[in-house]
Amino acid sequence: MSQPLDAAGAVAAREDYRYGFVTPIEADCLPPGLDESVVRWISAKKEEPVWLTDWRVAAFRAWQAMTPPSWQNVHFPPIDYQAVSYFAAPRQQPKSLDEVDPEILATFEKLGVPLHERAALAGVAVDAVFDSMSVATTFKGKLADLGIVFCSFGEAVREHPELVKKYLGSVVPVHDNYFAALNSAVFSDGSFVFIPKGVRCPMELSTYFRINAANTGQFERTLIIAEAGSSVSYLEGCTAPKRDENQLHAAVVELVALDDAKIKYSTVQNWYPGDKEGRGGIYNFVTKRGACLGARSHISWTQVETGSAITWKYPSCILAGEGSVGEFYSVALTHHHQQADTGTKMIHLGRNTRSTIVSKGISAGKGQQTYRGLVQVMPKATGARSFTQCDSLLLGSECGAHTFPYLDVRNGASTVEHEASTAKIGEDQLFYCRQRGLSAEDAVSMIVNGFCRDVFKELPMEFAVEARKLLEVSLEGAVG
Amino acid sequence: MLELVDLHARVEGKEILRGLTLSVGAGEVHAIMGPNGSGKSTLSKVIAGHPGYVVTGGDIRFRGQSLLGVAPEERARAGIFLSFQYPVEIPGVTTSYFLKAALNAVRKARGLPPLDAMDFLKAAKAKMRLVGMPDALLHRALNEGFSGGEKKRNEIFQMAMLEPALAVLDETDSGLDVDALRTIAEGITALRSPERSMIVITHYQRLLDHLVPDFTHLLVGGRIVKSGGKELALEVEQRGYGWVEAELSP
Numbered sequence: 001m002s003q004p005l006d007a008a009g010a011v012a013a014r015e016d017y018r019y020g021f022v023t024p025i026e027a028d029c030l031p032p033g034l035d036e037s038v039v040r041w042i043s044a045k046k047e048e049p050v051w052l053t054d055w056r057v058a059a060f061r062a063w064q065a066m067t068p069p070s071w072q073n074v075h076f077p078p079i080d081y082q083a084v085s086y087f088a089a090p091r092q093q094p095k096s097l098d099e100v101d102p103e104i105l106a107t108f109e110k111l112g113v114p115l116h117e118r119a120a121l122a123g124v125a126v127d128a129v130f131d132s133m134s135v136a137t138t139f140k141g142k143l144a145d146l147g148i149v150f151c152s153f154g155e156a157v158r159e160h161p162e163l164v165k166k167y168l169g170s171v172v173p174v175h176d177n178y179f180a181a182l183n184s185a186v187f188s189d190g191s192f193v194f195i196p197k198g199v200r201c202p203m204e205l206s207t208y209f210r211i212n213a214a215n216t217g218q219f220e221r222t223l224i225i226a227e228a229g230s231s232v233s234y235l236e237g238c239t240a241p242k243r244d245e246n247q248l249h250a251a252v253v254e255l256v257a258l259d260d261a262k263i264k265y266s267t268v269q270n271w272y273p274g275d276k277e278g279r280g281g282i283y284n285f286v287t288k289r290g291a292c293l294g295a296r297s298h299i300s301w302t303q304v305e306t307g308s309a310i311t312w313k314y315p316s317c318i319l320a321g322e323g324s325v326g327e328f329y330s331v332a333l334t335h336h337h338q339q340a341d342t343g344t345k346m347i348h349l350g351r352n353t354r355s356t357i358v359s360k361g362i363s364a365g366k367g368q369q370t371y372r373g374l375v376q377v378m379p380k381a382t383g384a385r386s387f388t389q390c391d392s393l394l395l396g397s398e399c400g401a402h403t404f405p406y407l408d409v410r411n412g413a414s415t416v417e418h419e420a421s422t423a424k425i426g427e428d429q430l431f432y433c434r435q436r437g438l439s440a441e442d443a444v445s446m447i448v449n450g451f452c453r454d455v456f457k458e459l460p461m462e463f464a465v466e467a468r469k470l471l472e473v474s475l476e477g478a479v480g
Numbered sequence: 481m482l483e484l485v486d487l488h489a490r491v492e493g494k495e496i497l498r499g500l501t502l503s504v505g506a507g508e509v510h511a512i513m514g515p516n517g518s519g520k521s522t523l524s525k526v527i528a529g530h531p532g533y534v535v536t537g538g539d540i541r542f543r544g545q546s547l548l549g550v551a552p553e554e555r556a557r558a559g560i561f562l563s564f565q566y567p568v569e570i571p572g573v574t575t576s577y578f579l580k581a582a583l584n585a586v587r588k589a590r591g592l593p594p595l596d597a598m599d600f601l602k603a604a605k606a607k608m609r610l611v612g613m614p615d616a617l618l619h620r621a622l623n624e625g626f627s628g629g630e631k632k633r634n635e636i637f638q639m640a641m642l643e644p645a646l647a648v649l650d651e652t653d654s655g656l657d658v659d660a661l662r663t664i665a666e667g668i669t670a671l672r673s674p675e676r677s678m679i680v681i682t683h684y685q686r687l688l689d690h691l692v693p694d695f696t697h698l699l700v701g702g703r704i705v706k707s708g709g710k711e712l713a714l715e716v717e718q719r720g721y722g723w724v725e726a727e728l729s730p
Contacts, residue, residue, distance in 0.1 A: 432567070434552040435553075437585040451571065
């Protein structure tokens with residue numbers, strides 16, 4: 001009798017989450033609780049101008065009048081927003097890389113993100129955000145020579161207030177949704193990128209987000225502005241320690257692309273997913289949106305979502321400029337008790353705008369996965385074209401995949417296509433691979449990687465390799 | 481090479497093999513024929529170790545060792561190859577990537593160094609000619625959108641690459657036109673060697689015109705009921721199975 005193996009079968013323990021350690025550093029941490037004084041305290045702590053304080057307070061008041069969304073297909077007990085601490089930052093405030101707390105440098109080192117420029121990844125500039133604060137940004141000088149600004153959000157507020165003021169909240173208004181409003185009120189730091197006219201950013205820009213402190217939320221804000229004819233490729237990575245309680249991560253990302261500009265935004269999200277019984281893990285409630293304001297501008301989202309207990313995010317594009325292009329490539333994996341409700345919105349406003357959506361969902365264990373997408377073609381978007389491909393892969397019989405595609409077409413001279421499929425890694429597929437000499441684990445990883453190929457090929461090379469490995473680790477024990 | 485001793489096996493709770501005994505020596509080609517539902521495909525899955533097929537009695541011995549409890553990948557690495565009646569598709573995984581990974585897993589188990597991309601490609605191209613398979617198929621997703629004939633060529637091509645000691649060919653001839661049948665049968669014949677045994681499962685004599693078996697067995701009701709030489713296959717072709725069944729009934 002051969003050993004029992006079936007795709008519908010047993011689920012073993014996930015390999016220990018590699019990034020689950022805690023760094024012992026001294027941190028300034030606000031006591032839990034949220035009211036207007038907390039918002040003002042954060043703004044004062046960051047020595048912000050009055051306009052920004054007012055903006056935050058307005059967002060806070062808007063948030064107070066809102067209720068959390070309930071339409072998403074994920075389930076969790078109500079969050080007590082008064083039990084969360086809204087600010088945690090390493091006590092020591094570094095002026096340069098040399099002053100960064102060695103414990104923090106060691107943390108990023110351990111995460112595979114070395115911050116010393118000589119050791120840094122070739123061709124990648126990194127902004128490292130530790131809890132609420134950006135602790136280091138590499139290659140700033142080299143980028144500055146080209147007029148590129150890549151810095152922490154706090155620094156951008158100080159050094160480039162006119163740009164921040166012009167674009168902050170222009171793509172995701174403060175009242176956009178519950179979590180965006182909360183973020184706007186209490187956001188602590190994040191990354192800021194400005195690519196001047198005609199400049200092609202010569203290296204990948206990357207932000208690495210790390211939650212360390214217990215019982216805190218992380219609320220970062222990213223703003224990327226690509227002026228006419230410029231281009232940039234940006235990548236974010238995320239990890240957090242293993243903790244038994246859930247932690248909230250509510251970020252906002254805004255992208256602005258002017259005429260002929262191109263922004264490629266890639267995410268490898270590996271927040272702590274919780275243990276295999278579903279204890280702990282990050283609530284990843286994120287609002288990401290790009291505005292293709294200019295003619296022929298191009299915004300491309302690529303995401304690999306393997307972490308978090310719950311993921312709720314819809315990186316979207318507003319295609320305003322004539323001939324602008326929006327893309328969304330997504331791989332989302334849910335294992336054990338993870339839940340994800342993710343997808344995109346493509347809003348076609350301008351003539352001859354195009355959008356492409358490729359979504360690949362993988363569910364294993366008791367994981368639940370929902371694709372939710374909106375393709376909207378407005379009356380003036382003559383000649384708009386949109387293509388959606390939405391595939392789900394199931395490993396086992398206790399997981400689920402759900403698809404909610406919304407199409408809203410208000411212009412007859414446009415083309416909208418949608419294709420969807422659901423497949424199960426069958427015993428027969430596995431058996432075929434094993435009959436040729438491959439182990440069951442190798443077979444699963446090969447099948448899953450094949451399934452994700454259309455998305456992985458959109459990632460910058462080195463991150464594609466990383467994403468493949470991450471998927472392998474995340475699926476460990478999913479079969480056999 | 482392979483000894484099946486009083487083999488009983490069930491799938492989905494139903495007993496399909498009921499005391500099958502068969503002995504295959506090194507270098508021999510055995511044809512197995514039988515009516516639908518007699519257990520031919522079950523036999524191939526049981527030899528290869530499909531987890532859905534449960535052996536409930538008897539033994540399978542390969543080179544003197546029992547295969548019971550041995551995982552399918554271990555059997556493959558030990559030199560057992562199954563050419564599938566219905567090869568599966570694996571979207572997004574190219575044939576070359578898949579086969580190179582499989583070949584290197586098998587080579588590793590046999591104590592051989594892995595082949596690099598160049599050596600693999602060179603070897604692959606030579607073997608593809610054997611079955612008339614166009615090079616382009618190497619770079620397409622495994623079996624995805626392949627015609628029936630291309631899938632079968634791909635099976636025999638993989639067999640040629642993996643160099644098994646025992647190949648079980650499950651209805652390799654089904655769904656092939658006359659020309660494809662000849663090419664593939666000639667490819668298989670070229671792979672005959674004194675060290676390699678084959679079990680050829682088929683409904684029809686036509687494959688055996690090209691690939692002449694040393695022995696022919698009739699499988700009826702989960703048991704080998706009659707064995708003979710190549711002429712037994714001809715007899716089945718002419719007379720069907722009715723006469724065997726009639727002979728069996730008391």
